[in-house]
Amino acid sequence: MSKTDFTSPRAAARAFTPRLSELVEHPLYSSVWSDPDLSPRDRSLITIASLIALGHTDELPAHLLRGMQNGLSKTELAAAITHLAFYAGFPAAISASACANATFSQDAA
Structure with a gap:
């Protein structure tokens, strides 16, 4: 088992499934979190x-x-x-x- 200490599950996901992370993070940060309505x-x-x-x-x-x-x-x-x-x-x-x-x-x- 890896001794890498990930600070969040997302860090572990990036390491194991980088494509999944990319697909989630691109629209999440570029569209959802940057929307000025909230x-x-x-x-x-x-x-x-x-x-x-x-x-x-x-x-x-x-x-x-x-x-x-x-x-x-x-x-x-x-x-x-x-x-x-x-x-x-x-x-x-x-x-x-x-x-x-x-x-x-x-x-x-």
């Missing part, structure tokens, strides 16, 4: 909420950090996770909260 901050919040609601926490750390870069605060992220508990379920919110805590603990180290 701010990067709002796009990050929507993406984070979607990942939490769907239980896709593998990519959540990268998006939490990107959300902070795009203007979200830790307080807003915590409030979003709390709000999602009532719409996506408590297990999803608890998992997201643990993921956020681990992500921001590592980020502070």
